[in-house]
Amino acid sequence: MFVSYKWLQDYVDLSGVTPTELAEKITKSGIEVEGVEVLNEGISGVVVGYVMEREQHPNADKLSKCLVDIGAEAPVQIICGAKNVAQGQKVAVATVGAILPGDFKIKKAKLRGEESNGMICSLQELGIEGKLAPKEYAEGIFVFPADTEVGSDAMAQLNRDDQVLKLSLTPNRSDALSMLGVAYEVAAILGREVKLPEAKVTEATEKASNYISISVDAKEENPLYVGKVIKNVKIAPAPLWMQTRLMAAGIRPHNNVVDITNYILLEYGQPLHAFDYDRLGSKEILIRLAHEGEVVETLDDVKRTLSSDELVITNGQIPVALAGVMGGANSEVSLDTTTVLLESAYFKGGSIRKTSKTHGLRSEASARFEKGVDPNRVRAAAERAAYLMELYAGGEVLEGSVVADSLEIQPAVVSTTLEKINNVIGMNLDIETVEAIFARLKFDVETDNEVFKVTVPSRRGDITIEEDLIEEVARLYGYDNIPSTLPIGEATPGRLTDYQLKRRIARNYLESTGLYQAVTYSLTSEDKVSQYALDKREPIRLAMPMSEERSLLRLSIVPQLLEVVKYNAARQHDSTGVYETGAVFLAESGQELPQEQEHLAVALTGLWHSHLWQGEKKPVDFYVLKGILEGLFAKLGLQEKVEYRKASIEGMHPGRTAEVLLEGKSIGFVGQIHPQVQKEKDLKDTYVSEINLREALQAATEPLKYQSIPRYPSITRDIALVVDKAVSSFELKSVIQIAGGALLKEVQVFDLYEGDRLEAGTKSIAFSLKYFDPERTLTDEDVTKTHQQVLNALEQKTGAVLRG
The missing domain is CATH 3.30.56.10 (Phenylalanyl-tRNA Synthetase; Chain B, domain 1)
Known part of the structure; x- marks a missing residue:
């Protein structure tokens, strides 16, 4: 809302309060003033001049030589390029030494050999936007009314010696979308009175009801409609003061009747519409909902097809206006209009907003109806407009108003x-x-x-x-004026819960490994929702999805991370490492709301290390991702409770996928995407993992224990075992650890051999076993005895034999 400081003074005494001070007071009271615009800032030396003579420039077809009286001792000669300059006009003249917007200084000059002592200005050259200038002056110079004083300040005549406050209104403060509304607000702030505008009409003897009847079919959308009839109007430009106030508020002047309706819109916040009575085609106004497919041509010369939920003003048969949005071209006020039917109505905001949005017609009027107008100003605004039409359009206001009123409203x-x-x-x-x-x-x-x-x-x-x-x-x-006070009560310091702390540790660790955190959609599509899910359940569908791509709540995070990797690969980011901690949504039998479980997912592709100057490249593989997980579990104190077991999961590589177990319970998986999936998504070798993060973070951990530095040496024995290809290293390692007892401290796989030197269907796996006793030095006999127990257990439980 643009609020003219000078205009506001018509309603509230602002003496002793500058525009800047007023803006600060309004802001502090709850309505933000974005700024105060000084309309004539940087402009000086512009006066009203009278064109005494105008003749063609002797050396230029498109220039005029003018003799202009500027109120000085003698008239001055000015060369002007405007097409509409003519003798007898009163115009804005920037005198020699004047300054125009953009710090443009006027100097004496010679144009094609003729002296020019100033510049005859258009409104645009005085800082007024072209879209706000009256159409007849949109191109060319502006012409003042004939009674304007020669030599007076042209900026003052144009009301540019003013300052405009730019109010940023929240939707609830629609009362401040009018000058009177702002006046009430300012009066309350300053403790002063509001002076209401004059609206005393001299009515003719004829009755308005003899000219028009009004009926409303859509009473819910239009509970109040007021019509007034003004005869013998003379269409002409509105008074200059009214035009300039409209321009300062961002509205282009048209003619006295239309400008008065716009002026009342700004003054009262009540949108009005003026119909050419003689072009209505009937003596009836009927407000109803449009017929499906009905067409109306609006003032912007666009034919609009209507739907059955849009409110229209009709002449009893055909639409003559889109209610509260825009008038129709078939009843537009024009230069030959003599009788005006003035509409002032209360329309429900929801109906107007829907129509405005459907047709892309958001106007000053529709904006006010949408937010809500004051129902008690509907009649007052009509009376004020009729008064101004009587005053400035020479109209005769017929007696009374024609009203359709079903509005029931009580003050809150x-x-x-x-x-x-x-x-x-x-x-x-x-x-x-x-x-x-x-x-x-x-x-x-x-x-x-x-x-x-x-x-x-x-x-x-x-x-x-x-x-x-x-x-x-x-x-x-x-x-x-409200004092600052401390809260009363016992204050407790804030802290993270154990779960939140562990989650933060996990995120910090993952980022320290070089992974980037991703945040993806919790919504997915039918074909992706069940992929890589740790817990296969019936997916949950949204009641009103925006698209099929985002219609179901996800059961796994991995499909979204694969889309992230695919997106980056398509943009030549071949090496990508991302993780996400987020919720998956599991349907609960008999429960309306799903169970939300927090999962952790990781996706890696490309090179893990690349030191080209050392000739070293390390591509991502299964063990890189498994190592990241092992480091995470070590951070959480779970390294002794986590195991990995070969697994077969749909969409994963059959030989490079492992199940992650926490205390024997499966909590996720780690492995490579199946080659066929990689091909479909146009990806290189990509490794992913997803674990139930809630299970990991809620798992109990043993208290931290410290051990003394070993004082006695350890003994290492290596064994190479020949076993069936179906036996995994995990099974062998488990047997070794159990059989090795307290002396066996470490077991590591260091070799795998499958070749023609072994029997078909077998393989060789080599382990390094470290024995150690913190209390004494082990003897060969001690180690041999324990080592033999390990070999015996391997042979009995897995069929493994030492490789010869």
Whole structure:
């Protein structure tokens, strides 16, 4: 909302308050003022001149030589390039030494051999946007009315000696979408009175009801419609002061009748529409919902096809306007209009918003209807507009108004107590102070034993509950006047829960390994929802999905991370490492809401290390990703409780996939994507993992134990075992660890051989075993005895034999 400081003075005494000070006071009271624009900033030396003579430039076809009276001792010669310059005009003249926008200085000059002492200006050259200039002056110079004083300040005549406050309004403050609404707000802030505009009409003897009848079929969408008839109007430009006020507010002037309706829109916040009565084609106005497929041509010369839920104004048969949005071309006020039917109505905001959005027609009028207009200003705005048409268009206002009224509206009555007000805002206000604030707001209040019963005027539709009243008291009292206080009660320091702390440790560790955190959609598609799910359940479908690609809640994070890897690979980022911690959603039998489980997923592809100057490249493989997981479990103190077992999972490589077990319970998997999946997604070798992070973070950990540095040497024995190819190294390692007892401290695989020197269907796996006793030096006999137990257990339980 653009608020002219000079215009606002018509309604509120602003003496002693500068525009900047006023902007600060308004902002502190709860409505943000984005800035204050000085309309004539940087402009000087522009006066009103009278073109005494105009003749063709002797040396240029497109230039005119003008003799202009600028109120000085003698007229000056000015060369002008405007097509519309003519003798007898009063124009804006930038004199020699004047400064125009952009720090453009006017100097004496010679144009094609003729002296020019100044510049005749267009509105654009004076800082007014071309889209706001009247159409007849959109190209060329501006012409002042004939009674304008020669030599006077042209910027003052154009009301540019003004400052405009730019209000940033929240949707609830639609009352401030009018000059009167802002006036009430400013009057409350300054503790001054509001002066309402003049609207006393001299009515003719003829009755408006003899010219028009009004009926409403769609009473819910249009509960109140007021029509007035003004005869014998003379279409002409509006007064200059009105045009300039409209331009300062961002509205282009057209003619006196249309400009008056726009002026009232800004003044009262009530949109109006003027119909050419003689072009209506009937003496009836019927407001109804459109017929499906009905067509109306609006003022912008666009034919619009309507739907059955859109409100239209008709002449009883055909639409003549889109209600609250735009008038129809078939009833537009034109230069030959003599009788005007003036519409002032209360339309429900939802209906107007839908129509406006459907047709892409958002206007000053529709914006106000959408947010809500004051129903008690509908009649007053019509009277004020009729008064101005009588005054500035020479119209005769017919007696009375024609009204269709089914509106039932009662002012909101809201109560609060002094105790509640003081408790909420942390003050100790007395009854008199609170009553004074309500009086400044022009709210009627009844006080009974510290209970305030407030009747809210209809212009303040945002006041509906007790808290709204408390906010009004706080902001008018002044937020700056509310003292700072410490909260009362026992304060406890904030801390992370154990779960949150472990999750933070996990994220920090994963990022320290070089992985980037990804955040992907929790919604997925039908074909991806069950892929790589740790817990296969019926997926949960959204009731109203925006698209099929985002229609189901995910059961796994891996499919989303594969899309991240694919996206990066398509943009030549061949080496990618990402992780995500997030929720998957599992349906619960008999439960309306799903169970949310936090999972961790990782995806790696490309090179893990690349030191080209050392000739070293390390591509990602199974053991890189497995090592990252082992490091994570070590950080969480779970390394002794986690095992890996060969697994077969759909969509994963059959020989490079392992199940992750925590204390014997499966919590996830790690491995390579199946080659066929990689080919379909156009990926190189890609390794992924997903684990149930909640299970890992909630697992109990042993207290931290310290061991003394070994004082005695250890003994290492290597064994190479020949076993069936179906036997895994995990099974062999488990048997070795159990059989080795307390002396066996470490078991590591260091070789695997499969070749023609072994029998078909067998393989050779070599282990390194480290024996150690912290209390003494082991003898060969001790180690041999334990080592033999290991070999015997291997032969009995797995059929393994020492390789010869």
